[in-house]
Amino acid sequence: MKKLISILVILCLFFVLGACSGSSQDVSGLKKDDKSDKGMKVIGENVKFNPNKLVNKGEPIAIELWTWGGKDVFQKQVDKYQKIYPNVKIKVVNQPWEDYWTKLPLQLKGKNGPAMFNFHNSYHSNTINFMAPYDIPTKALVKDYIGVPAHEINGSVYYIDYALNSGNIYYNKKMWKAAGLIDSDIPKTWDQFIKVAQKLTKKDNKGKIIQSGFDLNGDGYKAMIAGLGYQKGELLFKEDGKTVNFYNKTTIENTKMLYDLYKKYEVGSPNFSDDSTKSFGNEQSAMVYKWGWMEGELKNNYPDVEWGVFQTPTPSKDTPFAYDRYNGESTPGINKNAPKDQQAVAQDFLKFLLAGEEFSKEFSLFNASFPAKKSLSDDPDILADPVLKTLAPNIDHYIWPGAFPAPVETVSGKVAEEIFYNDVDIKSAIKSGQVQMEKDMKNANFKSVESKYKFFSKNQ
Missing domain, CATH: 3.40.190.10 (Periplasmic binding protein-like II)
Structure with a gap:
């Protein structure tokens, strides 16, 4: 009798665990379809x-x-x-x-x-x-x-993408209007962007910034730098598709441009905010670079902010190799x-x-x-969605490098800290970043898919 009870207990446990594990899904209430x-x-x-x-x-x-x-x-x-x-x-x-x-x-x-x-x-x-x-x-x-x-x-x-996400420039409409700017002032090039950012910057009588024209503090640099190179035809990965292409003339030039926005044109400062998302939401910054998630962030946490969005500027008015990188929603x-x-x-x-x-x-x-x-x-x-409307005209000119390893962004974030906060030489910081990325990605099972981009051949 004891053996029989033990067997029954084991069988009960077996069926209970089987049901909990999902091996036998509940089909109660379903009808046979003929x-x-x-x-x-x-x-x-x-x-x-x-x-x-x-x-x-x-x-x-x-x-x-x-x-x-x-x-x-x-x-x-x-x-x-x-x-x-x-x-x-x-x-x-x-x-x-x-x-x-x-x-x-x-x-x-x-x-x-x-x-x-x-x-x-x-x-x-x-x-x-x-x-x-x-x-x-x-x-x-x-x-x-x-x-x-x-x-x-x-x-x-x-898997494929059901949707594509990329970066844009979000701007505060009240600040835009107060600076005397109108819709036709939306910048197409980086030179135009610099002038607009200067108009949107406010300082007190001691020269301290009280309204940033453009804020990239927090994740701004690492979010931008991985895609900016494509505007000039520079790939994120080298010919083997595995080695990151961070230390190059284009990355140095683009980093210098972003650095000059702070140091030369004084439209922002590393010390102005800890997080550009919050500074924009709190109406302290006039422009920020963010991806599509920013729309939900603003609607949910900063509903009173009147904002607009425009495509990230490019070096010239000519169509670039790609406007930016994108990532897909799978x-x-x-x-x-x-x-x-x-x-x-x-x-x-x-x-x-x-x-x-x-x-x-x-x-x-x-x-x-x-x-x-x-x-x-x-x-x-x-x-009708402002972010999607901005992406629409050139959606085929965004490039996906593949689901690249995390060090590309984490290390570039540290590079930004060295340059913007510790005054490390731009070229040296980027070179060190390249070394660190290669070290961190040594065993990564990754290969770039940049060569599958629709307009890849035009860059060769």
Whole structure:
């Protein structure tokens, strides 16, 4: 009897743990689907989704989709998909960003993880080995989306961008007007920018800056310097695609320009603020360089600030090799270790997301990023957003270097501290930065995708 009880206890624990691990998803409330012809139209131009079929042979099935944000955007699409297929349940699980990238890799190692998950390219190296290739023709993706070739790995695609994010100049409209500036004064070149920044700078009777014309304190330098070189045709990585190209004439020139904004033209100061985001939000600085996230920051934390945005200036009025680098907001990944039937549902739902426009549009607006789906390039709602409207005219002239290792930005941030706060010679600081970056990236599994940029050949 004792042995029987022990066996029963072990079996109970086994089933309880199995249920908790997610190996057997809850399919309660689902109905068997025996209607293959839904009488619905095929969705999409090149990437297509045909709703007139059975999913999982019509048998009930449930999967999980993990995300760290935008749960409502995903849930809206899930609800529409489940309405087509009453036998499918997709549970959207929201995890805090801080926990997400610790929990997700552990879950993906086994067969109990989510079949589908929101992905960020900064975690490419940690996650790519757990991802299944998309069951979508790459040629179709290329026709519908910007930047797909940069994501090809041996002919397969594991994720692409649903939206593109880059930097712009945010300016305070009240300060702009008070300085006597109008819309036609929006600077196109760096020389014009310097003059505008001087007009926006205010000092007290002792010569101390009380309103900065341009503030790059905090993350300003490291955010800008990685992309500024492209304006002059300088790549971020050397010919081997692995060695960072930081110590060069262009980086020195661009750093000198930013340094002169403070030291020569006195439109700002290293000691004016600790954080340019806060100084702009508190209406102490007239202009800052920020990426799309700044729109949400202003709306949520500084709603009273009247702000505008314009494209980052360039050396001349001619079209540059690229205006800046961009980073993509990535499409979901498919867990290759999930049961095959769950993977099949995830692949089908992925086609549903990418063939339609709603997912790309709503997530782009959610993240203040320009949609990579080409059919949305002139969408009225997209162009009504000031940040996306600014990116729109030249969106194909932004370049993605790849999900490069963190030392590129962390070390350049330290280089800025040496130059702006410790008065270290610009050339020496950049040379030391190059050495440190190479050291820190020695074992990085990274190769640049700059050569896949649409206009790369024009720079050679």
